Amino acid sequence: MLAMERLGYVLGVFCAGVALLYGVWGDWAEPVGVVGLTLGALLGFMIAGYLNITRRKLDGVPPEDDPLGEISDIAGDFGFFSPHSWWPLWLAGSAAIIFLGLAIGWWLVALGTFFAIPALVGWVFEYWKGPHAL
Structure with missing residues (x-):
């Protein structure tokens, strides 16, 4: 380090x-x-x-x-990594749409943002409630 x-x-x-x-x-x-x-x-x-x-x-x-x-x-634990979460993939796809929208048109940025906000909220609150809650 x-x-x-x-x-x-x-x-x-x-x-x-x-x-x-x-x-x-x-x-x-x-x-x-x-x-x-x-x-x-x-x-x-x-x-x-x-x-x-x-x-x-x-x-x-x-x-x-x-x-x-x-x-x-x-050796040992380096942190907690979610093995079953699909939210990072959803968020990465949304970010790809947003960055593609910077090249193609602003309407695509709005569409990517529409998908990115629920993906971000879902990833942040994934372990808040439900079957995988901590």
């Missing part, structure tokens, strides 16, 4: 430096490149910050950061 955190900081610093260089070299005449590189820098810093906060919450050294760690140290 520490290596990924450092990669996030490296990406953020690199993109920020290139954004500054791009802006100075282009005499700040073309803002799209500067904005894109600045957003890339913010993305790198955001990932690194999240990993930093997560690493500090863990007890001791995470198994992936221990140079003397064994493969079996990282």
Whole structure:
């Protein structure tokens, strides 16, 4: 986790430096490149910050950061994953329709949104009630 955190900081610093260089070299005449590189820098810093906060919450050294760690140290549950849920597929199809609508027409975005809202609500509240409630 520490290596990924450092990669996030490296990406953020690199993109920020290139954004500054791009802006100075282009005499700040073309803002799209500067904005894109600045957003890339913010993305790198955001990932690194999240990993930093997560690493500090863990007890001791995470198994992936221990140079003397064994493969079996990282074994165990990594979270809860729903094996029977169809909502992510429904939501992905809706997102595909929405993004296709950006290329074809806004009416298709409205149709995709019509399908995406119930899919999102269904996925969020899947374990609220019913046979699979937690």
